[in-house]
Amino acid sequence: MNCLDIQDRIVDLILGDIEPEEKEIILRHLCECPICAEEFDFLKECISVCACPELEKIDESYWEEFVISVHEKIALTKPKPKFPYRVVIPIAASAIGVIGIAYFLFFKTPTKEVARPEIPEVQTDPFHEVYELSPEQQREFIKMVNQKYFGE
Secondary structure, three states, X not given: OOHHHHHHHHHHHHHOOOOHHHHHHHHHHHHHOHHHHHHHHHHHHHHHHHOOOHHXXXXXXXXXXXXXXXXXXXXXXXXXXXXXXXXXXXXXXXXHHHHHHHHHHHHOOOOOOOOOOOOOOOOOOOOHHHHOOOHHHHHHHHHHHHHHHHOO
C-alpha cells in the first residue's frame, strides 16, 4: 500500500472499522513513514476532541422532551408574512407601461422635418466620348462628321 491508500484508511483504523491483517500493514507503514504517522496522530487527536461521551449517557426521555419542546417553539412562533410578489409585480409592470406610453404621447418632442437639398439630374455630355479619343482619332472623327454633314 502506498501513502495515499494508508491515509485513506487511517480514520477506519482509529475508529476500529478495519480487518486485522490490514491493521497490521497500516501500523507497520506508520512505523516506517513519518508523514503518515504525523497524519495518524493529528486525526486521532481530532477525533478524540470531537468525541462527546456525554451524549451516550443521555436518557431517551431527554430526546422525547427535546422534540416536544422544539415542536412547541415552532408552533408559538408566528410565520413571517411573505412578500406579495403575485400582486406587486403586475402592478409595477403596469405602472411602468403607463409611464412609458405617457412619455411617448405627451413628453416626447415631435420630430422635425429636415430640408434636404435636391440633387440635380446629371446630364451626360454627348461629346464626352470624343474627349476620350486620342488626338489622331479626334481629327479623323471631325473629318468624318464634316464629310457627312457639310460635304467636305
